[in-house]
Amino acid sequence: MLIRGQRVNAGLVVDRRLGEGAFAEVYRVRHHILGWQALKLFKHVASLEATSRMLDEARILSTLGHPNIIRVFDAGTVQTSEGMRGYITMEYVAGGSLERLVASHSGMVPVGEVTAVLRQAAEGLAVAHERQHPIVHRDLSLANLLITYDESGLRVKVSDFGLAKETDPGTMAASAQGTVAYMPPEVLRRGKGYSCAGDVWALGTIAYFLLTNHFPYNGGDPVQSFSLERFNRPLLPPSAFNDDVGPELDRQVTDMLRIDPDDRPATAREVAERAAALRPSTGVSRPRHGPPVVEGSVEGLIQAAIALSRVPGRLADAANQLEEAISRHPRIRERHMARLMTWRRGVVM
Incomplete structure (x- = not known):
């Protein structure tokens, strides 16, 4: 338009x-x-x-x-x-959404990055949940969690509060909205309003998908993938799909996906605190296969960003361009992350 x-x-x-x-x-x-x-x-x-x-x-x-x-x-x-x-x-967030992060890894995202996404997204949501009349997001998905890189590393930004509203102080719940794949069973099956526990469910769904490349309670049948019948099946823990997931992260994600909202962490603050306390995974990392060299077109983007960084007043634009390249091609992250973080501090190297 x-x-x-x-x-x-x-x-x-x-x-x-x-x-x-x-x-x-x-x-x-x-x-x-x-x-x-x-x-x-x-x-x-x-x-x-x-x-x-x-x-x-x-x-x-x-x-x-x-x-x-x-x-x-x-x-x-x-x-x-x-x-x-x-x-x-x-x-403007040059790194794009979690959809791009998933695509850049061709499936499962490394556990360390998922833990960072879980903790930071929960910290942002906690600010909304802790208001006197809590604000619930109601539409959390891969598309509206954005990622960027600043001087401290990966930074998650919760976006698109377009469906959010202040909860009714009497019912402490908001009307049902959101995307079906991320909606909790109490909204889909029981007709209840959306609460902070619903946001916890949606964030758990996101973490589960990042770790497994599957939605939870999905038995693999395309017809029943998002039907109410799926909630009658036991939830396979993320570690059933991903050997890198340790027991503590396994428990946290499955707790966020309890069918009864009273059994989940009550607010995003509890989620953030548990994620911050997670120890590094003791799982056995599987080798990631793929081309070891950077494609020529990507290398061209990097060189263009470096050239732009030397133009007075264009360092922020150069950082955005480099960040977009890194977000699309994770294999170049280790090679260029130090440069990006230095540029974000306003220093040309």
């Missing part, structure tokens, strides 16, 4: 489209002072009232300042090829 070079307002110009979902398109835009940002453009907004409702995401996120929650900068409306539409702008 937007084109390259289109001016959104006095400070923002569209660069390129990053992707889209059912409710919105996402673009990379450049702010004349703040640099790259991501713009989320809502697809189906036909009135000012509807725009206001869609922009509730910006209002919620602006109250949840935390390193593991995506920052929102602005909200408004813009003229598009389909008419006036609402948008929000937020920080």
Whole structure:
């Protein structure tokens, strides 16, 4: 709905489209002072009232300042090829989503990275869960957990609170929303509202998928993969698919996926504390096969990023370009991570 070079307002110009979902398109835009940002453009907004409702995401996120929650900068409306539409702008994350991380590893993600994702995502969610009237996300998935790399290493950003809302102080639950693959059984089967325990379930589903390349309670039958019948089967622990998963991580993920929400960790804070206490896995690592050398096209991206880093004022852009290459091709991570972290500190090497 937007084109390259289109001016959104006095400070923002569209660069390129990053992707889209059912409710919105996402673009990379450049702010004349703040640099790259991501713009989320809502697809189906036909009135000012509807725009206001869609922009509730910006209002919620602006109250949840935390390193593991995506920052929102602005909200408004813009003229598009389909008419006036609402948008929000937020920080641009060059590393992309967990979907890209899974694709870059061709399946199971290394246990150390999964543990970091679990802990940091839980720390971001805990800020929302610990409000006087808890805010539940209701739509956690691989697509809306973003990853970036800063001077400390891997950084997870919880994004897309578009379905989040403050829970009713009487029922402490919110109406059922979200993506079926990540929705807890009490919402799908029992018709209950979504609670903090539902977010814990969704985060457990994400961790399980990263470790196994399977969704939990999935017996392999495509017809019944997301049916309610699957909850009648026992849950195979992640270690049944992945020898690298140790017993403590096994227990944590399976506890997050208990059918009864009262048996799960009550909030994301407990999840974060348990993840932080995890010891390194004692499992036997399986060899990862693949080409040992970096493809020429990737090497070209790296060299272009290095050249860009030497241009005055373009170090942040160079870091974003290098980060995108690393996120798509994990085999170059060890070789170039020190360079990226140095660039994030504002130092050229």
